[in-house]
Amino acid sequence: MPLLVTQLRSDADVLALRRAGREICRQLGMDTQDQVRVATALSEIGRAAVSTGIADVVIAVIPGVPHATLRAEFTPDVPFVLDGDSSDGGVPAARRLVKGLEIDPTGARVVLTKPLGTTARIDEAWLAAVRRSTAAAHVADALDELRVQNSELVRTLDELTHQKEELRRFNDELEETNRGVLAMYDQLSSELEETNTGVVALYAELDERGRELTAANEAKTRFLRNVSHELRSPVNSILGLTSLLVDSHLDADQAQQVTFLRESATTMLQLVDELLDLARAEAGHEDVEPALVDVPRLLDELHGTTLPLLRPGVTLRTVATHRLPLVTDRRLVARVLRNLLANAAKFTDEGCIEFTAETEGDLVRFEVRDTGLGIPEEQVESVFEEFVQVPNRLQPSVRGTGLGLPYARRAAQALGGTLEASSRLGSGSTFTLRLPSLPFDERPQDAPAGALPVDAAPPTDDLGHVLVVDDDRAFASVLVALLQGDAARVSVAHDAAHALALLHDGAADLALLDVRLPGMDGPALRARIRDLHPATATVLMSSATLPPREDLAGVLFLPKASISRDHLVATLRRAKEGR
Known part of the structure; x- marks a missing residue:
């Protein structure tokens, strides 16, 4: 839809093109600024063309969606000069005035485009009227154009003056704002x-509180560890004495009372063991002894020990899809899983318990899933806190201290793994243990380090002279009673000095030594006895587990809590044979 077709030969033609272009823009609904920009761009391109020759110009409206476009095409007989600064005029100046400028790289053609508003009329009747007004504007003389340009300059000057006044006002407001900002900055800085001074003081106070809490936690751990050891000795003595009473001639009522006494002492010893285990785990002293563990075999053993704990009607399903050996501490992982299974058995009165082991990437995932009472979701994590027991209807019928799960999580962390729980009240619980394989030093599979297996089959020779060294006089008397009939002679000492004095008077065939003795401890006393009497065999015993020491590798060890006549005699005979 061409609106103007003309040829530029002189500056007069350029002025006529400017007038026509401005009129076209006005008729097509452009605002004053766009009219001036487009008209000036047309005149600059036209001036560049007539400076070297002549040029053909076609101005048209191109229909389109969503809006039409004004298009002006310049075709000069001599290519345009495209280089230069916009202050020199020509094509560079036009490029700065309008965005829609397509320039042939050779300078043979320049196309100016300007999108029209969506309200611009482009029907043929209207465009015919635009052509007429454009033709009239095109033939107007230079004086009219000069008047128009002067009017535009005056209007532009007024706009610049107004903008300058606005700019001055904005500067004044900005200065005032800056003064306020500076005042606020000074206040905020102060x-x-x-605040920083207070924060520094608060951090210092928090550091002090942290040190105090650490010290208190260490003191609590030491207290639990020491008190647990001290409690074990009398409890072991009670267990030993009750075992002697059971073997004596008691009537039915007395036997039942002794049984109750033994059960209570066993429960108390279990509580003491849990306290000591938790204290050891909290202090980071949990000894991890990696070994190859047969996972299916471990699950079978735990399955067998859990069955007697199940309530009537509850089933236990065990599945091990993980068949590769796992390198971890068998004792610790068994304790963690045994704890999870025991809890599931306690709080499941119908349905089933599923115990599984499967591969999960580089980990082994053990899961204990039950259909028991469940735990409210908001209390799931609290079961890993010490002494916490979630109230439920089965609680009166089960025993517990609230220490098992906290210990289990710490033991899992000591093994490099995690222990997590998920549960819904009334729908059961799932406890998930994930364990990695630990570095391995090729110990025999499933064999604890630092200990030898005890053979319960007794040889026929007698024990000879046995020296018992224990500062717990009650437990020492239990040992003397247990050795009657199997030892030719039993001597008792209550500390290292007393024991060495007895050995000075005459050597013993066997020495049964408590690990925790006043002054010189059991391992140190053992070393002295081996120096003085190499032929004397030694066995260590303790209320606690034997601490791992390289100089005790292969030493026979008896936990006091599990000492019985047969176990004691079998161990001493083995030690005597291996001298």
Whole structure:
């Protein structure tokens, strides 16, 4: 839809093109600024063309969606000069005035485009009227154009004056704002400095509180560890004495009372063991002894020990899809899983318990899933806190201290793994243990380090002279009673000095030594006895587990809590044979 077709030969033609272009823009609904920009761009391109020759110009409206476009095409007989600064005029100046400028790289053609508003009329009747007004504007003389340009300059000057006044006002407001900002900055800086001073003091106080809490936690751990050891000795003595009473001639009522006494002492010893285990785990002293563990075999053993704990009607399903050996501490992982299974058995009165082991990437995932009472979701994590027991209807019928799960999680962490729980009240619980394989030093599979298996089959020779060294006089008397009939002679000492004095008077065939003795401890006393009497065999015993020491590798060891006549005699005979 061409609106103007003309040829530029002189500056007069350029002025006529400017007038026509401005009129076209006005008729097509452009605002004053766009009219001036487009008209000036047309005149600059036209001036560049007539400076070297002549040019053909076609101005048209191109229909389109969503809006039409004004298009002006310049075709000069001599290519345009495209280089230069916009202040020199020509094509560079036009490029700065309008965005829609397509320039042939050779300078043979320049196309100016300007999108029209969506309200612009482009029907043929209207465009015919635009052509007529454009033709009239095109033939107007230079004086009219000069008047128009002067009017535009005056209007532009007024706009610049107004903008200058607005700019001055904005500068004044900005200065005022800056003064307020500076005042606020000074105030905030002062307040921030005061706050920083308070924060530094608070951090110092928090550090002090942290040190105090650490010290208190260490003191608690030492207290639990020491008190647990001290409690074990009398409890072991009670267990030993009750075992002697069971073997004596008691009537039915007395036997039942002794049984109750033994059960209570066993429960108390279990509580003491849990306290000591938790204290050891909290202090980071949990000894991890990696070994190859046969996972299916471990699950079978735990399955067998859990069955007697199940309530009537509850089933236990065990599945091990993980068949590769796992390198971990068998004792610790068995304790963690045994704890999870025991809890599931306690709080499941119908349905089933599923115990599984499967591969999960580089880990082994053990799961104990039950259909028991479940735990409210908001209390799931609290079961891993010490002494916490979630109230439920089965609680009166089960025993517990609230220490098992906290210990289990710490033991899992000591093994490099995690222990997590998920549960819904009334729908059961799932406890998930994930374990990696630990570095391995090729110990025999499933064999604890630092200990030898005890053979319960007794040889026929007698024990000879046995020296018992224990500062717990009650437990020493239990040992003397247990050795009657199997030892030719039993001597008792209550500390290392007393034991060495007895050995000075005459050597013993066997020495049964408590690990925790006043002054010189059991391992140190053992070393002295081996120096003085190499032929004397030694066995260590303790209320606690034997601490791992390289110089005790292969030493026979008896936990006091599990000492019985047969176990004691079998161990001493083995030690005597291996001298």
